[in-house]
Amino acid sequence: MKVEGFLDVLCDALGKEPGTLTCDDTPTTVEEWDSVGHLSIIASLDEELGVPVDNEGLRKFASIGELVDRLVARNALEK
Amino acid sequence: MTVGVGILGISYYLPQRVETNEHLQRQNPDWRMEDLYEKSGIAARHIAADGETASDMGYAAATRLLERPTFTPQDVDYLIFCTQSPDHFLPSGACALQNRLGLGRHVGALDVNLGCSGFVYGLQLAKALIGVDFADQVLVITADTYSKYIHPRDRTVRTLFGDGAAATLVGRTNQSGIGQFVVGTNGGGAGDLIVPGGGLRTPRSAETAREATDPAGCTRSADNLFMDGPAIFAFAITTVPRVVKTLLAKAKWSTDEIDRFVYHQANQYMLQHLAKRSKIPPEKMVIDVKTIGNTVSASIPIALQRGVESGTIHPGHKLLLVGFGVGYSWAACNVTWEATS
The missing domain is CATH 3.40.47.10 (Thiolase/Chalcone synthase)
Incomplete structure (x- = not known):
């Protein structure tokens, strides 16, 4: 999956319109990214990308860009 | 006999x-x-x-x-x-x-x-x-x-x-009646759901009672329950489907022949996600949290009894029970329901 497609997966997970998230977004800039929203993101990694989310690096991230970089490094996303 | x-x-x-x-x-x-x-x-x-x-x-x-x-x-x-x-x-x-x-x-x-x-x-x-x-x-x-x-x-x-x-x-x-079991433990997750203070390792003190508010706005002290929600969620969605698969093989049961899946009643979101991951039809996944929440070790037997009282669990039903959480600790078993009282 390409990064753009993944951003839309995250929009869906957070209940936002497609195309409304960027790699610069953080829990502070996205109202829907609360504790439950964070669980939705983790669920989407499990469901849509099939990556093992018991890895701490894929549970704790401060921005979408940080998560994307980690997924790209694991070959789970294409830049 | x-x-x-x-x-x-x-x-x-x-x-x-x-x-x-x-x-x-x-x-x-x-x-x-x-x-x-x-x-x-x-x-x-x-x-x-x-x-x-x-x-x-x-x-x-x-x-x-x-x-x-x-x-x-x-x-x-x-x-x-x-x-x-x-x-x-x-x-x-x-x-x-x-x-x-x-x-x-x-x-x-x-x-x-x-x-x-x-x-x-x-x-x-x-x-x-x-x-x-x-x-x-x-x-x-x-x-x-x-x-x-x-x-x-x-x-x-x-x-x-x-x-x-x-x-x-x-x-x-x-x-x-009660069939096969699969149990497991990963003490590496102990810190994700814990009351840090009050035992002999860290006795209660003015220090353990000191409250702090985390970036998400949640306040607690070391004498309170702490849960790392994302960690527990990740543990559950990676562990439970594997445990269920192992148990089904051990019990020689297929997903299709099970009438009700009665998991620890963590919350609706977790249970729905676990159902999806193990391809369990939503109507077979028992979810009974609306009026009682997550009652920890009592959640499975309460869900069983309320299922019997509401008519969703009958004698002869094949059930799969899975408990998972604090520890981390998990245990699953298959049961043919027969309690009539």
């Missing part, structure tokens, strides 16, 4: 006081209770009164069970009390309950310190004790009052957990 070990009956007890989402919203105007409800499926929880403990609730549940005409307290010869909110460090709550319930002095009694996996562990111990003729009837009491550990301003746990107790009688039956 008896051929197996099964569940003879279950009773449960919920404290009188009910804390609704409306209560929590009034007390905490900054909490998005409607959004939380949409995900968790929890609208209310029962909260133990001041001075009401897990053993009090376990006693109430067990009394309701043993008062049934089909059961005789003197037939119980083993008592397992599972709680993480004991009355005292010592003696064990099981000893106090033996006396309070008027059980015989021949009874073996012990406490099990497990949370969400505790009920299935209790069934495993009960089946093993009966299987080797060390007991004929085992009373498994599961009870918890996590509310007493929870800081009122900690949204992550206060909105989820409710107090409750269940008493389950296990004995010899005419059917296969």
Whole structure:
């Protein structure tokens, strides 16, 4: 999956319109990214990308860009 | 002729006081209770009164069970009390309950310190004790009052957990009853769901009582319950589907032939996700959290009994039970339901 497609997966997970998230977004800039929203993101990694989310690096991230970089490094996303 | 070990009956007890989402919203105007409800499926929880403990609730549940005409307290010869909110460090709550319930002095009694996996562990111990003729009837009491550990301003746990107790009688039956088990442990996750203070490692002090507010706006001290929600969620969605697969192979059952999946009632979102991951039809996944929340070790037996009372679980039904959580600890078993009382 390409990064753009993944951003839309995250929009869906957070209940936002497609195309409304960027790699610069953080829990502070996205109202829907609360504790439950964070669980939705983790669920989407499990469901849509099939990556093992018991890895701490894929549970704790401060921005979408940080998560994307980690997924790209694991070959789970294409830049 | 008896051929197996099964569940003879279950009773449960919920404290009188009910804390609704409306209560929590009034007390905490900054909490998005409607959004939380949409995900968790929890609208209310029962909260133990001041001075009401897990053993009090376990006693109430067990009394309701043993008062049934089909059961005789003197037939119980083993008592397992599972709680993480004991009355005292010592003696064990099981000893106090033996006396309070008027059980015989021949009874073996012990406490099990497990949370969400505790009920299935209790069934495993009960089946093993009966299987080797060390007991004929085992009373498994599961009870918890996590509310007493929870800081009122900690949204992550206060909105989820409710107090409750269940008493389950296990004995010899005419059917296969309780089947195979798969259990497991990963103590590496201990810090993700913990009350850090108050034990002998870190005794209560002014330091452990010091409150702090995290970046998400949740306040707690080391004397309170802490849960890393994302870590627990990730643990559950990676572990439970694997455990279920292993158990099905061991029991030689297929997903299709199971009538009801009765998992630890963590919250609706988790259960729906687990159902999706194991390709379980939504109507077969029991979700009963709306009015009681997550009642820890009592959640599976309460869901079973309420399923029986509402007509969704019948004698002959094939059930798959899975407990998972604090520890990390998990346990799963297959059961052919036969309790009729």
